[in-house]
Amino acid sequence: MGRDRFVRQSLGALYSRIKQARILMVGAGGIGCELLKNLVLTGFGEIHIVDLDTIDLSNLNRQFLFRQEHIKKSKALVAKESAAKFNPHIKLEAYHANIKDPQFNIEWFQGFKIVFNALDNLDARRHVNKMCLAADVPLIESGTTGFNGQVQVIVKGKTECYDCNTKETPKTFPVCTIRSTPSQSIHCIVWAKSYLFTEMFGTSDDEAPEFDHSEDTENAKEIENLRKESQALNSIRQSMGSVDFARKVFEKVYKDDIDRLRSMEDMWKTRQPPAPLNFDGLSKAAEGISPSIAQQDQTTWTEAENFAVFCDSLKRLSSRLQKAQAQDAEAAAPSVLTFDKDDDDTLDFVAACANLRSIIFGIERRSKFDIKQMAGNIIPAIATTNAMTAGLCVLQAFKVMREDITKAKMVFLERSGARVINSDTLKPPNPNCSVCGVMQSRLIVDPSRATLNDLVEDVLKTQLGYGDEFSINNDVGTLYDPDLDDNLSKSFVDLGVKTDSFLTVIDDEEENPRVNLSLSISEKSLPGDTKPVQVPGKLHIARKPKEVPAPTANGASNGHAEITGTKRKRSLEEDSQREPKRGKIQMNFNTDGFLINDVVIADDQNDGAIVIDDD
Amino acid sequence: MENSTQPVSEAPVTNGTTLPTTNGAVSMGNGAVDVPAQDFTQSPGNYRYEPQLQAQSQTKTLAEPISADEIALYDRQIRLWGVKAQEKLRTANVLLINMRALANEIAKNLVLAGIGSLTVLDSSIVVEDDLGAQFCVSEEEIGKNRAEAAASQIRRLNPRVALQVDTEDIQFKQPDFYAPFDMVIATDLDIATLSTINASCRLCNRPFYASGTHGFYGYIFADLIQHDYVIEREKSNRPTALAPETFTRSIVATSTKKENGKVIEMVTKREIYSPMVLANTSPLPAEQTNSRRRKLQVPPLLSCLRALWEFYTISGNMPSHSHPDLALFTSLATEKHQELLLPAETLRSDFLRSFLQNIGSEIAPITAFLGGQLAQDVINVLGQREQPIQNFLLFDGEEFKGPVYALHPIFPDMDSILEPPIAAPVAGAEMPMPMPMPV
């Protein structure tokens, strides 16, 4: 009987381990308040809370540990005080501090059984991800936007880490990036949605908000070329419904325009030039591919499959537009179609067109599911989603505590009407991930006498067998490579390489290079008869896997709440019961546009990504 | 189990006086004890609730337009569901019955969101076990009425919400007690009590939710009788047909408006519901049982919940770990599983064991999840936007599963949707008639 009666009843033997567990929660905002309540009630013995923020009025509608009288106070400290009342037997420790502060070093992270990320920004998430990998502590990562929420478990060496996937952030793009020099899949998606789709089925004078014209004057000539391209496309539009309509469109945007771009040699000095596609070749390759491939939204379609979806969706959209135009012949305004991510005809077209363009520019293709997310909007945080997501975080923690990582899942909230939750098995680490696809080790350094040369000669070349082609880097930049040996005689102290900072060794051998080696510095006074720089234990550094495309780097961390498109997966098991998507509920509809706190809240433009600085 | 989830088995608190509460609301109480579930008609008429109380608090909020302060406070959610839905929310009057951990979560979420008025009803007292997952009560409140105890915490979450406390046993409530509420939510109760509340709600045409948890497992049931909601979307050139979309849902109206140069279509959809007493004996939708693969996906939790309700109806308590109880429960679960046309192998013994182990328990992550889900559905329904739960959500927190099934006494194939309804086969069960429209 008593306070822990029901946790004992439901958790059995696990409860005694939970009572002894020392855990860390980073972030005491929307998810954090809910999570802390759950953790305290569940009986985790010792909980540490870190948050840099102070409480704001607009937090109070969901961060229920805070009240009017707490405004401007530390979130971490108030959360601790409020949550302590839920269970006086729990030890709580709060830090009103930045998780990136040096006091929160690897050793400190190693003191926790589990770390929970309840953060609202990419930068801090990536930092905690890195620290948990270095400390080898399981991380439960969560995020919400609007009605969507997701929870992921990250265990070093066993699962994907937070950075195994590219993170996309909404923003505007220079016109030339979209129209001439795309380098990421989002560029191709914006091109397909806001340029090609609009030119083919919309009103071409509709300007897409993604387009940033600030650099236009610098590219006046190219802008003029692009205008001509649009005009030519518009004349092709007049032949909609004709037998060779698909060929005309295809050859215009995937061959002629690409040939023209390719001929501008200046553009491709530092970039891979685009390679045009061949309509006849693809027609042949796509023979026998059923248009129903478009329903497989989890898989990344092949070139031929994308071609098949392109032709099929073009046909569907053309006949819709023509039917509408026939019906509305008397209407004053001409009929148009608009992109709607919940309208499968339009989404199929955009997905296929974006992927075909990606192929041309050597960019990775995306699943329709991912493209839908990336073409959609970012929406703000609410109490109920945070509550559900925080509940799922604790359920995931149970799996981790039972050391049954195979039962932990990638979990998503879903609002299809058929279910409220969906899950996917955790994926193995991406071998090319620049964060977890690395060898990690401590490097013990005697600050009184260690020089960079000691690391290069004694440790890397002699002990670990590196050849001549490698570089040593840190946050600041490159410290050493074969052409940069000025620093070799400098001490670690002079180079500013301090305890708890990281050095990354990148092997540049052409044959069979090693994976990156990440060294975390520990300063220690070493006996005079031993080497001043040492690696503890024996290291076996794996070699990089061959020719797997690396995830594109994305430095655009902007401190905004976000959920990534790449991570949203749905299990295939119950797909067939989902209702047709056409005309489904739009979950991000604001009825009016209005202005609060100097932030413009747009109405639901399917393309107007809104970013809200949250928590 | 000596401390079941079912207040019916417990003596209601006797509290014969009407207590003023801090915000001027009134506590309901009475001195009657031990009236069986179906016997509420014997409850004397002078315990009748006075609906004027709610009506007054509602007219007050209705009169005042939403203030700039409120817009700042509710900023994030208004960005999500719009100011019109927020206006509807702030005039809504909700009844929440039985204040265990799940209801604590629901209350928190509704109050944070800014509903107009909330009445929390519970006649039992706080015991030490309650401290485990009920964050609204603390050690000092052991022995106090559970609704009263929770109310003091809930009130602090959002002083703008008018909070009422009712300490009378729900068994004594007359059907018209429910009339002043825009929404009735009953948690952690037995099927007979839930069915009675549901029937009363139908009499006064009030939407009803039932929800409960047993440790890692839980459910939400919705009987919104007939619910219309509006989906807004950019008008496409394909005309929207006024026609059924599923067996329970149809498009009943469309209109358009212009916004920032775009034509927005507002599509009114209507969902039709069945009462819990019928849903509880209804088959799974045909599309769920027409293939073996889909049958295998149906969690055995549905059979177990039905078995548990029947067990309670038969024996008046929850199954203990005694051999006869386990044998009865297992045979009931097997029977329900067969009735649902589900394959025997999905009613695994390890699941049965786990379910039995969890009966009566409440743990924070599960109540947080379901309380969040239910509150969100209520918010959407009050705001008349978004597809609501239709009509039975199962939640398995061990497996991370949360399917929603439309359980209705009649469920023809989609092909025959415009034909007269044909009864779906239910093994060994009589076929109830479709529920008539409410008065």
Ligand SMILES: [Zn+2]
């Ligand atoms: Zn990684």
